[in-house]
Structures are given as structure tokens and as C-alpha cells.
Amino acid sequence: MSTLNPCITDWNNRSVWLIGASSGIGLACATHLVKLGAKVTVSARNMDLLLSFKRDNPSSMVAEMDVTRIESISQAFEQVKNHHGIDVVVYCAGHYLEQNADKFNLQEMIKHNDINYLGLCRVLSFILNPMIAQRFGHISIISSVAGFQGLPKSLAYGPTKAALINLSESMYFDLHGHGIGVSLVNPGFVQTPLTAQNKFHMPALITTDQAAVEMIKGWRKGDFEIHFPKKFTLVLKFLKILPYFIYFKMVAKATQSTK
Ligand SMILES: NC(=O)c1ccc[n+]([C@@H]2O[C@H](COP(=O)([O-])OP(=O)(O)OC[C@H]3O[C@@H](n4cnc5c(N)ncnc54)[C@H](OP(=O)(O)O)[C@@H]3O)[C@@H](O)[C@H]2O)c1
Incomplete structure (x- = not known):
């Protein structure tokens, strides 16, 4: 089977910009990639955490950035482009607060959209044209x-x-023909500050180090979708093919103790 993306087998001197890397999965990936010889830039809002990473990994670069603010992204982008170049960009920034329809909170709906989705769109508005022009990334x-x-x-x-x-x-x-890889990472439960709020049992919970190893393996194989841990994600993929009346019943039953 041919690979969907160019395989990333050698990280030496490859520039990697991890956005949302002050903690959790992004931070673990940054730590692993520095060890593999990549020129790593970490971005997020919490400068104390980013600078602590830089102290432990002096070859890395820090670019403070808030993905909800276009000027902040513009400044970080210029810094990364001028010092490291843009080879690989990993969008890890995320926000999560549980919400049910019977406690609808518009502010939180907007905040999730702003960080998780629109933040990426803002970043893409800076990185796509240069990547297309250089014909790799x-x-x-x-x-x-x-x-x-x-x-x-x-x-x-x-x-x-x-x-x-x-x-x-x-x-x-759109990007495959330009020589640019696109990968989609779908983790199950990973132990991070984001999931620390969950009061329910998280099945097949893994560490951030395990998540980073899975991602690096997926990039090496040229996968489009990188999902892990398989014993959990494959169950959810199976649920996707079921008719809704079975899906709703099974998921409601499996999660009712978490209400
Ligand atoms: N943990 C899981 O089980 C799990 C499962 C599936 C998917 N994910 C996804 O994995 C990604 C990483 O999450 P995580 O679990 O590692 O949680 P995390 O430790 O809370 O990491 C979230 C990162 O996003 C950054 N961030 C939040 N708002 C930002 C903003 N406005 N601008 C820039 N950066 C911002 C945070 O940094 P600052 O606060 O310093 O800005 C932090 O570095 C998220 O997209 C999450 O949805 C996680």
C-alpha cells in the first residue's frame, strides 16, 4: 500500500513549529522531537512554561502566541520563518470544558470554536502560501x-x-499535489491538564509520552490519520458504522454512570 504522505524518517535539522506546546501532548512531542535533532519552536500563551522548556532544551526556540489574536500569530510566524523556517507545523492548541444542551453556554461555544478551529484557520492564513511556494512541508x-x-x-x-x-x-x-503532507491526529484519552477535569473513568488512558511516540510513528509511516490507542479508537470507529438507534443506545448505556 502506498503511503498517503511523504514519510518523515529523519528529523535532524527539520524545523518543527508546535502550536499549543506549553503542556500536554504538544509539550511531550516537542521534547521527543528535540531529542531526534529537530529545530523545535514551541508556541502558546504561558511564557513561564515555554521558558522552562527552553531552559531544558536550549536548542529550541520560544514564540509566544495566542491563537485567538491575529497580530500575535503574525509576530510568532515572522519569528519562526526568519529563524527556523517552516517545515512542519503541528496544531495542538485546544480548549475543553464539558457542556450539555440543557446547560447551554454561548460564551463557551464561541471560545471552543475560537481556539480549537478558528485558531487553526488563522495559522493557515500565514503558513499555506509559503509552504505551497517552497513545495514541501x-x-x-x-x-x-x-x-x-x-x-x-x-x-x-x-x-x-x-x-x-x-x-x-x-x-x-488540495495540498497533496503541492508536495505538502497533511496528517490528522485523533487521540483517545491522554493524561493532560485538559482531561484532568474529567471525573469519570477514562478508558484506555495513556501518557503524553505514549501519545508523542504514536504521533512520531505515524509521521514516519506517512499516515494521514494517526489514531491511538487502537484498542479504544477502533471501538469508536466501529460505533460510527452502526445505525443511530443502536449508537445512541450503546453510548448512553456506556456513559450513564458519568452523568
Ligand atoms: N488529552 C486528551 O485526552 C486529548 C484527546 C483528544 C484530543 N486532544 C487534543 O490534544 C490537543 C492538546 O491537548 P492536551 O490534552 O495536551 O491539553 P493541554 O495540556 O491543556 O494543552 C493545550 C495546549 O493548548 C494551548 N492553548 C490553549 N489556548 C490557547 C490559545 N488561545 N493560544 C495558544 N495556545 C493555546 C495551551 O497553552 P496555553 O494555555 O499556555 O496557551 C496548551 O499548550 C488539544 O487539541 C486537545 O483537544 C486531547
């Missing part, structure tokens, strides 16, 4: 299994992740 987007189908508590978060999945698929069609 790779854009990797962290979505979630929560984007596969509607889930309880996921009213604000889920739709933004579904949008990322659809956007990644469309971008793949």
Missing part, C-alpha cells in the same frame, strides 16, 4: 475521537473537532 492537526460523532458532555468541544477532521480531509486533497 507538513501540517499536522490534533483533532480527537470526540470529532467522530456526537457524545455526551461534548456539545462545545465535539463540533470543533469534527470541523478539524473535515478540514484536514479537504486540505489533503
Whole structure:
């Protein structure tokens, strides 16, 4: 089977811009990629955390950035372009707060959209043209299994992740011919500050190091979709093919103790 993306087998001197890398999956990826010899730039809002990463990894660069503010992205983009170049961009920025339709919160709906989806769109408005002009590069987007189908508590978060999945698929069609890789990362539960708020049992929970290893493996194989841990994500993929009356019944039953 031919690979869908150019395989990234050698990270030495490859510039990687990780957006949303002050904690969690982004931070773990940054740490692994520095060890593999990549020229890593970490972006997010929390400068204390980013500078602590830089202290431990002096070859890396820090570019403070808020994905909801276009001027902030513009400044970070100029810094990355001028110092490291733009080879690989990994969009890890994310926000999650559980929400149900009977406690509808418009501000939170907007905030999820602004960070999880529109933040990426703002970043794309800077990186796409230079990547197309240089005829190489790779854009990797962290979505979630929560984007596969509607889930309880996921009213604000889920739709933004579904949008990322659809956007990644469309971008793949458009960018493949330009020599640019597009990958979609769909993790199950990973132990991070984002999931620390969950009071329910998270099945097949993995560490951020395990997530980073899976992502690097997927990029090496040239995968379009990188999903993990398989014992959890394959179950959710199976649920996707079921008729709704079975899907709603099964998911409601499996999650009723989490209400
Ligand atoms: N953990 C899981 O189980 C899981 C599962 C599926 C998908 N994901 C996805 O994985 C990605 C990483 O999440 P995580 O679990 O590693 O959580 P995390 O540790 O909370 O990381 C989220 C990152 O997003 C950054 N961020 C948030 N708002 C931002 C903004 N306005 N501008 C720039 N950066 C911003 C945060 O940095 P600052 O606060 O410093 O800005 C942080 O670095 C997210 O897209 C999440 O939805 C996670």
C-alpha cells in the first residue's frame, strides 16, 4: 500500500513549529522531537512554561502566541520563518470544558470554536502560501475521537473537532499535489491538564509520552490519520458504522454512570 504522505524518517535539522506546546501532548512531542535533532519552536500563551522548556532544551526556540489574536500569530510566524523556517507545523492548541444542551453556554461555544478551529484557520492564513511556494512541508492537526460523532458532555468541544477532521480531509486533497503532507491526529484519552477535569473513568488512558511516540510513528509511516490507542479508537470507529438507534443506545448505556 502506498503511503498517503511523504514519510518523515529523519528529523535532524527539520524545523518543527508546535502550536499549543506549553503542556500536554504538544509539550511531550516537542521534547521527543528535540531529542531526534529537530529545530523545535514551541508556541502558546504561558511564557513561564515555554521558558522552562527552553531552559531544558536550549536548542529550541520560544514564540509566544495566542491563537485567538491575529497580530500575535503574525509576530510568532515572522519569528519562526526568519529563524527556523517552516517545515512542519503541528496544531495542538485546544480548549475543553464539558457542556450539555440543557446547560447551554454561548460564551463557551464561541471560545471552543475560537481556539480549537478558528485558531487553526488563522495559522493557515500565514503558513499555506509559503509552504505551497517552497513545495514541501507538513501540517499536522490534533483533532480527537470526540470529532467522530456526537457524545455526551461534548456539545462545545465535539463540533470543533469534527470541523478539524473535515478540514484536514479537504486540505489533503488540495495540498497533496503541492508536495505538502497533511496528517490528522485523533487521540483517545491522554493524561493532560485538559482531561484532568474529567471525573469519570477514562478508558484506555495513556501518557503524553505514549501519545508523542504514536504521533512520531505515524509521521514516519506517512499516515494521514494517526489514531491511538487502537484498542479504544477502533471501538469508536466501529460505533460510527452502526445505525443511530443502536449508537445512541450503546453510548448512553456506556456513559450513564458519568452523568
Ligand atoms: N488529552 C486528551 O485526552 C486529548 C484527546 C483528544 C484530543 N486532544 C487534543 O490534544 C490537543 C492538546 O491537548 P492536551 O490534552 O495536551 O491539553 P493541554 O495540556 O491543556 O494543552 C493545550 C495546549 O493548548 C494551548 N492553548 C490553549 N489556548 C490557547 C490559545 N488561545 N493560544 C495558544 N495556545 C493555546 C495551551 O497553552 P496555553 O494555555 O499556555 O496557551 C496548551 O499548550 C488539544 O487539541 C486537545 O483537544 C486531547
